[in-house]
Amino acid sequence: MALDRKTPNDLNAFWMPFTANRQFKKNPRMFVAAKDMHYTTSDGRQVLDGTAGLWCCNAGHCRPKITEAIQKQAGEMDYAPAFQMGHPIAFELANRLIDVAPDGMEHVFYTNSGSESVETALKLAIAYHRARGDGARTRLIGRERGYHGVNFGGISVGGIVTNRKVFGPLVPGVDHMPHTHLPDQNRYSKGQPEHGAHLADELERIVALHGAETIAAVIVEPMAGSTGVLLPPKGYLQKLREITRKHGILLIFDEVITGFGRLGAAFAAQHYGVVPDLMTTAKGLTNGVIPMGAVMCTAEVHDAFMNGPEHMIELFHGYTYSGNPIASAAAIATLDTYKEEGLFERAAELAPYWQDALHSLKGTRHVIDIRNEGLIGAIELEPIAGEPTKRAFSAFLKAYEKGILIRTTGDIIAMSPPLIISKEQIDELIGTLKDVLETLD
Numbered sequence: 001m002a003l004d005r006k007t008p009n010d011l012n013a014f015w016m017p018f019t020a021n022r023q024f025k026k027n028p029r030m031f032v033a034a035k036d037m038h039y040t041t042s043d044g045r046q047v048l049d050g051t052a053g054l055w056c057c058n059a060g061h062c063r064p065k066i067t068e069a070i071q072k073q074a075g076e077m078d079y080a081p082a083f084q085m086g087h088p089i090a091f092e093l094a095n096r097l098i099d100v101a102p103d104g105m106e107h108v109f110y111t112n113s114g115s116e117s118v119e120t121a122l123k124l125a126i127a128y129h130r131a132r133g134d135g136a137r138t139r140l141i142g143r144e145r146g147y148h149g150v151n152f153g154g155i156s157v158g159g160i161v162t163n164r165k166v167f168g169p170l171v172p173g174v175d176h177m178p179h180t181h182l183p184d185q186n187r188y189s190k191g192q193p194e195h196g197a198h199l200a201d202e203l204e205r206i207v208a209l210h211g212a213e214t215i216a217a218v219i220v221e222p223m224a225g226s227t228g229v230l231l232p233p234k235g236y237l238q239k240l241r242e243i244t245r246k247h248g249i250l251l252i253f254d255e256v257i258t259g260f261g262r263l264g265a266a267f268a269a270q271h272y273g274v275v276p277d278l279m280t281t282a283k284g285l286t287n288g289v290i291p292m293g294a295v296m297c298t299a300e301v302h303d304a305f306m307n308g309p310e311h312m313i314e315l316f317h318g319y320t321y322s323g324n325p326i327a328s329a330a331a332i333a334t335l336d337t338y339k340e341e342g343l344f345e346r347a348a349e350l351a352p353y354w355q356d357a358l359h360s361l362k363g364t365r366h367v368i369d370i371r372n373e374g375l376i377g378a379i380e381l382e383p384i385a386g387e388p389t390k391r392a393f394s395a396f397l398k399a400y401e402k403g404i405l406i407r408t409t410g411d412i413i414a415m416s417p418p419l420i421i422s423k424e425q426i427d428e429l430i431g432t433l434k435d436v437l438e439t440l441d
């Protein structure tokens, strides 16, 4: 029965995702507007966006070209079926994506989110082997501390315990490589850490245990973001590529965070010089404005499906909103904005300044490690004894009061500002964070 609501904005009905609902609803934090580098709060304050929303608004907020493209497309054609019918703008976007993707990526499959991109890539990998008559290859290999969204495939290959442990037995036939975080050897590394390439050899151990002929794919974030910014040690991704190739295993890069300029190149694959067989994307694809994801793959993966009678559907997979016209228009305008403003290059140019600013926090109260790459940074705090996550969450609340938006995971503060951030704004972000940490219990 519907409750009799006294106020239209009663906070009770909305069960918020990944949120401490009871804490939030006692003391809500509301954004009501956004422009470029700032949010406006419901009490009229400006908050500097240190996280590009949720790692997604790479060009900053309310960018005119993207807004106009959405308005125009909504008036022209709101929706068109994605199955057995097409519309030009989705094809145009696919070509634009291939233009910025690493050489070797030749086809695009649309989804609505990072989580759906992951499910799509995992299904494609298994179905690819089957299409080639190698149907025993069904096993999927992820990595400890990996984040691949919240659907069943993604949490199965993912390695964040809180996201997995209450959801039952998950997808069978999954194994995990060790994560690449070696704080004793790599603490305060600038960019890629020196130590840890050998951790890729763990894949050989897993192959020896299960047999290569049972393994469909390995999925990793080239740089693990959501778990708290864990970088690939030098040579690690190259080794993964060699081992997967040697054993006929597909390599999937989950580029949902690292895609669209975050590391100073269009994709991490280009930044690190390692090209996978499939790549998952979302977030920065539309500047976070409209839900959309895309999986890119090689011709070899795609062509394996293009057999059989031509009137037959080749892949029984897709979403009602795959390649939605308004999302496609938003994505094209986003790619235009990135290109016209040279934002990927800008991220690369700003990266050394960002690195110096972040590492200036070494020695600040509670700080036990700092990590960075491109325009991503993490500051790890000493947890309060017996109360993990509490110190970083307090830092987040205090930072918000002082006018900066940061993100925390465990006792790690992660930052990923829009690529339009200025040096002065970097100083403001880091300076405010320093004040926050110095005055934190």
Ligand code: PLP
Pocket (backbone or CB within 6 Å): 112, 113, 114, 115, 116, 118, 147, 148, 149, 150, 221, 225, 226, 254, 255, 256, 257, 282, 283
């Ligand atoms: N994969 C990675 C690497 C991510 O970082 C995320 C989200 O942060 C996802 C997948 C899931 O994306 P979404 O929240 O759009 O489903």
